Amino acid sequence: MSTIKMHSAKFALGAVLVAAMNVAVAQAPAAAETCASCHNDNGVTTDSSIPTIAGVGGFFLENQFAIFAEGARPCAADAFGDNAADDHCALVSGLSEDDRMALAEYYGEMSYAPFEQEFDAALAEQGASIHAESCDRCHTSSGTEPFDDAGILAGQPIPYLIEQFKHYKAAERWQPESMAEVMAPLDEDQMKALANFYAREGQ
Known part of the structure; x- marks a missing residue:
């Protein structure tokens, strides 16, 4: 766009x-x-x-x-x-x-602060693998880097992240073609895993 x-x-x-x-x-x-x-x-x-x-x-x-x-x-x-x-x-x-x-x-220019929340450690481990394979190229340092120009994912609320992943999967939210290719095949369990990974990385 x-x-x-x-x-x-x-x-x-x-x-x-x-x-x-x-x-x-x-x-x-x-x-x-x-x-x-x-x-x-x-x-x-x-x-x-x-x-x-x-x-x-x-x-x-x-x-x-x-x-x-x-x-x-x-x-x-x-x-x-x-x-x-x-x-x-x-x-x-x-x-x-x-x-x-x-x-x-x-x-x-403000300081980022992660959302205080609990996460599922087992899901977070699964999410780490998905991130390393499909997301790290653009969302470096486990989604903690603002200078990626892709926003910070680490420490964002789990429910919010899952909802946005669903929007991306359904092509309801603008995204680069490379991201669309990653999001389209994700199922809900994988989305939950990714969200828990980012919650862990925000701790």
């Missing part, structure tokens, strides 16, 4: 210019107030159906905003849990490109 790639390029350029000018993000963008109603002021989730967005990578967040704006991932509230905005696509579409970039930079 060319628009999504263009957003990453624009974000990268913006980040370089900001660094060169030695400008720091001081205050939350106005739009962050809406995000905080679900993701909290610090961008760290306390709800198993909602992801942490703090520290997951500015490029990744900017791309997700573009994906929402284009309706290329599920947007309805029931795709996110009881506390989610009624329609994420409409919410993001109402923001200017500058607003989206400001939000991505703001949350991208």
